[in-house]
Amino acid sequence: MHTEFLMGNEAIALGAVAAGVGLVCGYPGTPSTEVLETVAKHRPEQAWVEWSVNEKTAMEMAAGAACTGVRALVTMKQMGLNVASDPLMCVEYIGVRGGLVVLVADDPGPISSQTEQDTRSFAAFSKVPCFDPSDPQEAYEMIQKAFDLSEKYETPVFLRPTTRVSHAYASIQVRDPEEYRKGPAASFEKDSSRWVIFPRLSNRRHGEIEQRNALLSEVFSAEPANRIDREEGAFASSRRGVITGGISWTYAMEARRFLGPVRLMKVSTPFPFPEKRALEFLSGLEEVLCLEELDPYIERELKYLCGKRGLKIRVLGKETGHVPAAGENTRDSVLSAMAGFLEVSLPGPGELPAPPALPVRPPVLCAGCPHRASFYAVKQAMKGQETLFCGDIGCYTLGNAQPLDMVDTCLCMGAGLGIAQAVSHLEPGRSCFAFVGDSTFFASAVPGVINALYNQASFTLIVLDNSTTAMTGHQPHPGTGRTMMGQSVRPVSIEGVLRGVGLTTVETVDPLNLPLAVETVRRVAVLPGVKAVIFRSPCVALARPKGRVDIDASACVGCRKCIREIGCPALSFDGKAVRVDTAQCTGCGLCRQLCPAGAITGGEIHA
Amino acid sequence: MRKDLILCGVGGQGTVLASRLISSAAMARGLPVHSAETIGMAQRGGSVFSHIRIGEGVYSPMNARGEADLIIGFEPAEAVRMLPFLKPDGRVVVSDRGVVPVTAALSGGDYRPEAMIEYLRDTVPNLTVVEAERALSEVGHPKVLNLILLGAALFDGSLGLSEEDLAGAVERLIPEKLRETNLRALRWAGL
Ligand code: SF4
Numbered sequence: 001m002h003t004e005f006l007m008g009n010e011a012i013a014l015g016a017v018a019a020g021v022g023l024v025c026g027y028p029g030t031p032s033t034e035v036l037e038t039v040a041k042h043r044p045e046q047a048w049v050e051w052s053v054n055e056k057t058a059m060e061m062a063a064g065a066a067c068t069g070v071r072a073l074v075t076m077k078q079m080g081l082n083v084a085s086d087p088l089m090c091v092e093y094i095g096v097r098g099g100l101v102v103l104v105a106d107d108p109g110p111i112s113s114q115t116e117q118d119t120r121s122f123a124a125f126s127k128v129p130c131f132d133p134s135d136p137q138e139a140y141e142m143i144q145k146a147f148d149l150s151e152k153y154e155t156p157v158f159l160r161p162t163t164r165v166s167h168a169y170a171s172i173q174v175r176d177p178e179e180y181r182k183g184p185a186a187s188f189e190k191d192s193s194r195w196v197i198f199p200r201l202s203n204r205r206h207g208e209i210e211q212r213n214a215l216l217s218e219v220f221s222a223e224p225a226n227r228i229d230r231e232e233g234a235f236a237s238s239r240r241g242v243i244t245g246g247i248s249w250t251y252a253m254e255a256r257r258f259l260g261p262v263r264l265m266k267v268s269t270p271f272p273f274p275e276k277r278a279l280e281f282l283s284g285l286e287e288v289l290c291l292e293e294l295d296p297y298i299e300r301e302l303k304y305l306c307g308k309r310g311l312k313i314r315v316l317g318k319e320t321g322h323v324p325a326a327g328e329n330t331r332d333s334v335l336s337a338m339a340g341f342l343e344v345s346l347p348g349p350g351e352l353p354a355p356p357a358l359p360v361r362p363p364v365l366c367a368g369c370p371h372r373a374s375f376y377a378v379k380q381a382m383k384g385q386e387t388l389f390c391g392d393i394g395c396y397t398l399g400n401a402q403p404l405d406m407v408d409t410c411l412c413m414g415a416g417l418g419i420a421q422a423v424s425h426l427e428p429g430r431s432c433f434a435f436v437g438d439s440t441f442f443a444s445a446v447p448g449v450i451n452a453l454y455n456q457a458s459f460t461l462i463v464l465d466n467s468t469t470a471m472t473g474h475q476p477h478p479g480t481g482r483t484m485m486g487q488s489v490r491p492v493s494i495e496g497v498l499r500g501v502g503l504t505t506v507e508t509v510d511p512l513n514l515p516l517a518v519e520t521v522r523r524v525a526v527l528p529g530v531k532a533v534i535f536r537s538p539c540v541a542l543a544r545p546k547g548r549v550d551i552d553a554s555a556c557v558g559c560r561k562c563i564r565e566i567g568c569p570a571l572s573f574d575g576k577a578v579r580v581d582t583a584q585c586t587g588c589g590l591c592r593q594l595c596p597a598g599a600i601t602g603g604e605i606h607a
Numbered sequence: 608m609r610k611d612l613i614l615c616g617v618g619g620q621g622t623v624l625a626s627r628l629i630s631s632a633a634m635a636r637g638l639p640v641h642s643a644e645t646i647g648m649a650q651r652g653g654s655v656f657s658h659i660r661i662g663e664g665v666y667s668p669m670n671a672r673g674e675a676d677l678i679i680g681f682e683p684a685e686a687v688r689m690l691p692f693l694k695p696d697g698r699v700v701v702s703d704r705g706v707v708p709v710t711a712a713l714s715g716g717d718y719r720p721e722a723m724i725e726y727l728r729d730t731v732p733n734l735t736v737v738e739a740e741r742a743l744s745e746v747g748h749p750k751v752l753n754l755i756l757l758g759a760a761l762f763d764g765s766l767g768l769s770e771e772d773l774a775g776a777v778e779r780l781i782p783e784k785l786r787e788t789n790l791r792a793l794r795w796a797g798l
């Protein structure tokens with residue numbers, strides 16, 4: 001053992017390596033991404049690591065590994081679980097040989113997601129056992145336990161951290177490489193009664209799964225991670241208790257130091273719910289406060305348990321309005337909820353005088369981001385026409401911000417294509433566009449293109465190809481020619497895919513060449529059917545900036561057209577002239593191409 | 608030793624590296640460290656923070672209101688935004704250079720960083736204001752504000768770490784060719 005300073009996701013990755021994992025795949029998504037990246041950095045010799053094209057493929061890969069006896073880890077964010085749910089629901093029925101851990105990072109808030117869905121509820125729905133860690137150390141240990149449990153009971157197992165656990169850092173105890181478990185070599189043994197899902201098999205397995213989960217509720221009741229801290233001192237004869245899990249438990253422990261030692265239970269294995277342990281916690285209590293994020297999961301389990309056992313205990317939480325139904329918990333929200341519940345008055349914080357109005361800082365596309373140029377080109381080309389701009393998931397969702405205002409819809413990965421084609425059938429007079437990034441294109445846009453083409457939709461597909469998965473921190477994808485195994489491979493061509501399925505108009509343009517980009521969009525937009533423009537220019541966070549522009553303050557007429565039209569964060573107005581922040585400007589030259597006074601010089605020339 | 612800190616600024620200002628240096632320095636002294644920071648979309652020019660909690664007996668990586676011993680503000684308005692987290696007798700080290708968001712540039716620029724500094728002077732008894740432009744030009748590198756601010760907190764004693772502790776962290780975490788400049792920035796406040 002030795003001490004390392006690790007992010008929760010790094011701890012999970014090292015835990016998987018220590019557990020002898022032999023295959024790791026997933027699709028990037030905040031807050032889960034660093035798990036796979038860290039495994040790749042510490043990849044054991046025999047192990048296969050890849051960013052798969054999407055979560056469904058990743059889950060199917062993991063299922064394949066698990067029938068060979070090798071341990072597999074599949075990683076995704078909560079939205080990705082929706083994509084992977086088809087194979088997962090079935091793997092649960094046929095079971096596994098090698099341990100299979102499904103790492104799904106949930107995002108209370110949400111901070112960087114479309115929904116506040118709760119993987120604990122998904123665990124109950126899919127019947128897959130679930131671990132819920134509170135901090136990096138616990139996550140490190142839990143993933144090793146999860147592998148053992150998975151193998152012992154031949155079931156996939158969820159490990160479900162939330163953002164604040166995945167992205168917390170802590171100095172933690174980890175194993176030395178000599179202490180790592182050695183995974184078995186893969187050996188697929190043919191057995192169609194086991195690996196081929198048929199109704200008769202599913203019927204038998206369903207019964208077995210229910211029995212196993214009843215047993216696991218007992219096993220989890222003996223699990224020390226489902227810990228109960230006893231009441232003492234001022235609370236020795238209190239009939240109130242607090243129950244929690246995940247990061248909220250750490251907030252509750254801190255609050256307990258202020259408020260006194262109230263009885264406190266942590267639910268570390270939400271499914272199957274550790275009923276016996278919960279009964280032990282409930283014994284003698286009259287009122288319980290549930291502190292959790294996302295669904296009122298523990299709250300409902302307790303109500304169910306009280307109903308089943310005829311216990312007269314008031315269960316308070318989200319459903320009773322004692323804590324908010326949505327959003328993240330914080331140190332302060334947990335402290336005040338507990339203080340209110342326990343009737344302890346807290347010293348009010350010293351009131352600060354009201355500060356001056358604070359600037360709002362919505363996230364924006366980076367200075368020099370080629371997406372800004374692409375959106376601007378389409379906007380210019382389509383000025384004055386009836387349009388629909390369907391956005392998608394990635395940095396380019398930020399194209400919705402003023403002044404670009406170029407995202408009319410955003411739903412889920414690849415959905416822009418479906419929305420654009422539906423509207424094109426229903427409102428033939430409207431010129432519809434679907435914007436999709438390169439990684440999203442491979443992950444989930446291709447079936448949408450085929451569907452549109454075959455079913456006679458009419459819209460313009462804009463592929464924003466910056467040669468990386470930028471939003472999640474620049475992971476490779478099939479268009480990049482790099483793999484997580486360190487190979488240089490032949491990239492899959494987006495043009496090739498589009499032409500291959502039958503598109504006849506596929507044009508590739510540098511978006512920073514503004515006149516050409518505008519002209520291309522104008523020309524392509526009026527063509528009938530499904531056609532594509534690929535805007536290709538690398539993400540500036542990866543490409544080295546090629547200089548910067550200069551502004552001649554005496555030539556600048558102060559019209560602020562450059563700021564008003566494109567909103568590059570490197571540009572600001574000092575009251576007389578526009579100034580450029582040299583630390584941010586990449587010299588992309590977009591602003592220079594708009595300046596009516598010719599006050600902007602330098603930067604790249606794209607022609 | 609127990610210390611609770613908050614670093615705050617705007618995505619891209621280098622708060623993450625500064626936080627990593629502090630954590631590494633504290634760990635080298637054998638102290639346990641918990642921390643939490645903004646990752647994801649906000650890194651594209653939004654408000655970002657790192658909470659760092661050094662010492663025994665910590666459960667949560669996040670600070671509560673009124674708990675932080677020290678706030679290092681890389682940007683005046685961001686320091687003001689995090690002020691509710693400061694202890695009554697806590698210290699604020701802040702750069703006086705504002706980062707004007709595009710939204711303000713668009714609407715005609717109604718954000719005045721000086722107003723934030725004035726507010727801090729009125730409300731925070733233990734305040735260190737770092738003149739960013741002067742410091743950066745004296746160090747001679749445009750991108751080392753993070754180390755300059757760390758140095759300011761180091762030399763006014765509020766960090767609870769020594770110059771050697773931090774210099775050691777710089778050795779471990781910063782590539783050789785940038786080390787010299789970063790050490791110069793770290794020591795600027797001590798000159
Ligand atoms: S050249 Fe203009 S648009 Fe491009 S990054 Fe610099 S200031 Fe922004």
Ligand code: SF4
Binds near residue numbers: 366539651
């Ligand atoms: S990271 Fe790349 S793709 Fe994302 S906003 Fe910045 S330049 Fe654009």
